[in-house]
Amino acid sequence: xxxxxxxxxxxxxxxxxxxxxxxxxxxxxxxxxxxxxxxxxxxxxxxxxxxxxxxxxxxxxxxxxxxxxxxxxxxxxxxxxxxxxx
Amino acid sequence: xxxxxxxxxxxxxxxxxxxxxxxxxxxxxxxxxxxxxxxxxxxxxxxxxxxxxxxxxxxxxxxxxxxxxxxxxxxxxxxxxxxxxxxxxxxxxxxxxxxxxxxxxxxxxxxxxxxxxxxxxxxxxxxxxxxxxxxxxxxxxxxxxxxxxxxxxxxxxxxxxxxxxxxxxxxxxxxxxxxxxxxxxxxxxxxxxxxxxxxxxxxxxxxxxxxxxxxxxxxxxxxxxxxxxxxxxxx
Numbered sequence: 001x002x003x004x005x006x007x008x009x010x011x012x013x014x015x016x017x018x019x020x021x022x023x024x025x026x027x028x029x030x031x032x033x034x035x036x037x038x039x040x041x042x043x044x045x046x047x048x049x050x051x052x053x054x055x056x057x058x059x060x061x062x063x064x065x066x067x068x069x070x071x072x073x074x075x076x077x078x079x080x081x082x083x084x085x086x
Numbered sequence: 087x088x089x090x091x092x093x094x095x096x097x098x099x100x101x102x103x104x105x106x107x108x109x110x111x112x113x114x115x116x117x118x119x120x121x122x123x124x125x126x127x128x129x130x131x132x133x134x135x136x137x138x139x140x141x142x143x144x145x146x147x148x149x150x151x152x153x154x155x156x157x158x159x160x161x162x163x164x165x166x167x168x169x170x171x172x173x174x175x176x177x178x179x180x181x182x183x184x185x186x187x188x189x190x191x192x193x194x195x196x197x198x199x200x201x202x203x204x205x206x207x208x209x210x211x212x213x214x215x216x217x218x219x220x221x222x223x224x225x226x227x228x229x230x231x232x233x234x235x236x237x238x239x240x241x242x243x244x245x246x247x248x249x250x251x252x253x254x255x256x257x258x259x260x261x262x263x264x265x266x267x268x269x270x271x272x273x274x275x276x277x278x279x280x281x282x283x284x285x286x287x288x289x290x291x292x293x294x295x296x297x298x299x300x301x302x303x304x305x306x307x308x309x310x311x312x313x314x315x316x317x318x319x320x321x
Contacts, residue, residue: 019224023291027272051224054298057232062266062297066238067247068148071157074164075143079136081165082172 013037018048022055120184128176135172142185145268146192152263153196155252163199167192182277189268190278193260224295233301250300258293265290 018041024030025038042049061067126134146167151160171191178187237243251259251267264275265286272290276283 019295020291023294024287026294027287027290029272029287051295051298053232054224054302055294058298058301059266059294060235061233061238061247061301062251062262063269064235064238065144066235067244067251068144068151068267069244070144070147071161074147074161075140077161078143078165078168082132082135082168085132085169085172 013041015041015045015048018042018045019051022052025052026056026059117180117183121180124175124178124184127172135175138184139168139171142188145185146188148267149189149192149263150196152251152259152267153193153256154199159199159203160196163192163196166199167195170195183274185268186270186274186278189264189270193264193278224299247301250297253300254293254296258289258296261286261289262293262297266294 018038021030021034021038025035030038042052120138123134123138127138143164146164147160150163150167151157154160154163167188171188174191178184182190233243238247251262254262260279261275264270264278265272270278272283272286275290276286279286281289
């Protein structure tokens with residue numbers, strides 16, 4: 001199906017197609033045409049928008065430096081080990 | 087365009103990382119600075135190695151723990167990896183980033199430890215042929231509310247995220263770790279793991295969606311379709 005918005009034609013895509021490209025969408029690893037189609041889909045599909053937002057949220061959380069906290073004294077023990085090297 | 091390398095996404099994630107000092111530098115400044123430090127270390131100035139290493143301590147630990155999953159083993163792996171990096175520093179070639187080189191060494195050490203400790207388990211993990219084909223259907227939750235990053239200040243939230251990462255199959259976890267935790271590019275991730283770039287993308291996609299599925303209901307167990315939301319979150 002072709003949808004026209006402001007003179008631009010956008011070929012609609014299914015939810016399954018959108019899900020298969022969510023990760024590439026976040027990484028900007030898709031063509032401008034696919035991006036446009038996905039964005040048109042997100043405007044109309046609450047579920048896919050929730051999947052996108054949730055995935056983006058998760059990527060942000062795991063990439064936050066606070067998730068993996070080093071144990072207390074980690075650096076000290078590491079440098080102590082290095083000092084022992086001949 | 088690669089979004090997540092130290093030069094682009096890294097700058098956006100300046101806060102809450104140990105790399106903040108180096109982030110204010112440009113990529114080329116960082117490389118020049120590191121090249122000078124490496125030269126000093128190879129010239130006998132051991133203290134320069136500490137300076138070279140310091141921004142990457144957390145990265146090394148995170149790499150180790152995501153493979154061995156145990157803080158004590160992760161620390162041991164990190165120490166071994168750092169000693170190895172020190173001993174082999176003269177062999178470091180500037181074609182790759184120092185950070186990627188360190189991740190590669192740590193990753194290899196961690197896998198070696200796993201192989202020694204649990205050879206049968208390692209073998210079965212290693213032999214797993216992931217079904218990277220086919221559609222993946224993300225679960226439909228009745229509602230989704232983002233988990234604010236500020237909540238990572240709370241130990242139980244950090245633990246929930248770590249547990250969700252640990253629950254992933256190793257081939258997904260490793261890709262996720264290198265790409266989304268360590269912010270390596272797709273190409274760098276492919277080099278470290280020895281798999282193709284399309285495989286990195288496919289596994290990353292699965293890993294991210296699986297993690298969403300696991301985290302969405304996992305923190306307070308309230309997101310169950312067909313049931314009213316039980317307010318258990320503090321936000």
